[in-house]
Amino acid sequence: MPALLVPAMAAAQAQAPAQPGGDLARVGAHLRGLAAMTADFTQTDRTGKTLTGTLSLKQPGKIRFQYAPGVPLLVVSDGRALSFVDYQVRQVSRWxxxxxxxxxxxxxxxxxxRVARIVPSGQSDVVNVLVRDPKHPEYGAITLAFTQRGDAPGGLLLQGWVALDAQNNRTTVRLANQRLxxxxxxxxxxxxxxRRDRQR
Structure with a gap:
């Protein structure tokens, strides 16, 4: 699985002491209340290679990472499966x-x-949540980073994440120009x- 789908902005949350589960509940409220979002993204892999593009998200289950012109890759979910498309070698992988x-x-x-916990960030305006399914370590882990934003669902705005795959390959994704x-x-x-369009 491409590393994008699996890593960390250093763990994070540091708000004044909250009730147990308070910030995790806010993250859940954000995810349930976010019907759609677009953003610019910057993706950095474990070797330091950086790619940029546009992220589009629509609930339930749809996401698209459209890379900048000249990058022959696409990551997209139609709500049923997540596809990694490499147009250069004409391959499609699905999960x-x-x-x-x-x-x-x-x-x-x-x-x-069942799968997430808040992790400290040392910043009062940042909430970081680590997601890892203990029943499926092969899925890897992801640390989502949020900042406070009053007009966003749950009062939080997603700023990016760090994904770590089962082979400990780390990928960092940072978002900008989020539109809710x-x-x-x-x-x-x-x-x-x-595989069908030989003209691509």
Whole structure:
């Protein structure tokens, strides 16, 4: 599985002492209340290689990482499966949505108390949540980083994440220019299969 789908902004949350589960409940409220989002992203892998592009998210289960022109890659979920498309070598790899740490973003009904915990950040305006399914260590782990934003669901805004796959490969994704709940067509979460389209 591509490393993007599995790593860390150093663990994080440091708010004044909150009630147990308080910030985790806010993260859950954010994920359930976020119908759609777009953002610019910067992705850095364990070797320091950086790629940029545009993220589009629509609930339930749809996401698209559209890389900048010249990068022949696409990561997209149509609500059923997550696909990694490499147009250069004309390959498509697919996984169930739940088989990736990104599943926490794609399934807002997930019970976070079973797979997630708040981790300290040392910053009063940052909430970090580590998600790891103890029953499925092969899925890797992801640390989501949020900042406070009063007009966003749960009072939080997703700033990015660090994913760690089962081989300990780390990928950091940082978001900018987030736009909450824009209208997004379902056609955005489809793709041209390079195994059929030899012209791509």
């Amino acid at each position: 169930p949505i739940g088989g990736s740490p990104l599943g926490v973003l794609l399934d807002p009904r997930k019970d976070l108390s 709940n824009p209208p997004l067509s379902d056609t955005l979460f489809r793709f041209t299969d390079p």
